[in-house]
Amino acid sequence: MKKKEEKAINEGAEYIILNKDGHKIYVDMYDIDDILPLQEVIFQGTNKKTMVYTVMFKDKSFWQIIMNDEDLKIFKNFKKNLDKEK
Secondary structure, eight states, rough: OOOOOOOOOOTTTOOOEEEEEEEEEEEEGGEEEEEEEEEEEEOTTTTOOOEEEEEEETOOEEEEEEOHHHHHHHHHHHHHHHHHHH
């Protein structure tokens, strides 16, 4: 008897790693509606500025997190390519 080839449930997922509450979480970019800048903050006791973003999910939930430029660029390119497919 031939063994059936197993496939992942979310085989078409494209993941991005987001840092939420000190944890690295893999999030399928198809589940994200958009990522928008919320406000620039200054780290306490330093002059270092960083941007806080709102990650809006398709289920209408959202996270407010700090993102690095590379992860934001990955998502924006994904979103641009997704819009081209429509």
